[in-house]
Amino acid sequence: MLLRASGERDHTDYDLAAVTQNSGDTGVPHGDWLRKLVEAAIAGEWGALGDIRRDAAMAMGEQAAVDALTVAAAFNGITRVADATGIPLDTSTAESTVELRASIGIDDYAYAAKTERYG
């Protein structure tokens, strides 16, 4: 949802549906490389990630590849804080993203829905 705000500041219409899908182009520069880095990192595919990191560094620059992974590492932690404390969306975000959440599947992750689904 912050990607949408970022797009508005950049006057760029990113395809947000591609965020929740396993393929697709959001329109973010080097999105393919960022996707590969993140997916290998979160899946814990460390061997593959070494090769991806090297290739991504050639495409985007070494510092950019490292920075992308620092962001991924941070969100691998903070998403767990949110999930473990059951915090709701901030009111402004909840109000401004009703259609977006439904259309790209984020509502499936809502804590009430998970409790209903998994007990």
Add this chain to the structure above:
Amino acid sequence: MYPPNTRLRENLREAHSATWQCIAEPGSFWRGTERVSMVSEARAALECSLCVERKAALSPNAGNGNHRCATNLEPVMIDAIHRMRTDPGRLTKSWFDGVIAAGISHQAYVEMVSVVNASVIIDTLHRCLGLELPALPAPIEGEPSGDYNTDAVDDGAWLPVLAAEQVMNEETRMPSVPYIGRAMGLVPSAAQLFFQTFRPHYALIDIKLAISQAQTEFVAARVSALNECFY
């Protein structure tokens, strides 16, 4: 903690070293040895066959047997840490209520969430850069302080959170203190520990990285989706 050739910024290196040291110290509700055990247990979860079985099952409550554990933490803590580490997207309110009913206070739970997930950030970054995990810090003797925020409020989360006025930032369209910044507000030292680790990695605006804000938000959003995180 990190070799000099890893292209990590100095403030991040310093923050992670400080976090590692802080984990070893007595917290507000856990001793240093227990906090270090939490990190050890989070690592053991990645090699746990019960966690693998549960992750692949339709229900997060499937699977028999015991966790492959590395510590003598209480079983309820071991289960909580393993679930948080390996299947965070399927944590539920009823699961959380079970942890509390088993005798873990809200305050102790918050501190555990902070310690485990600060270590998740540090361990993930090491793995991402092809580095060995850092050696566990040596626990420091001492008793927990028992300090917590008596002004925390019930405001829609599973446990009391930091009370904060919701002033909107027009640029980010987020409150001045977003909910995630309030989530561990019941135990200020826990919030401090986690966010001192997290903060050098990310900013809501004007990010000082070699990737743009939009690229940063895409990475963050993709991680959230893969971890099935609603927030």
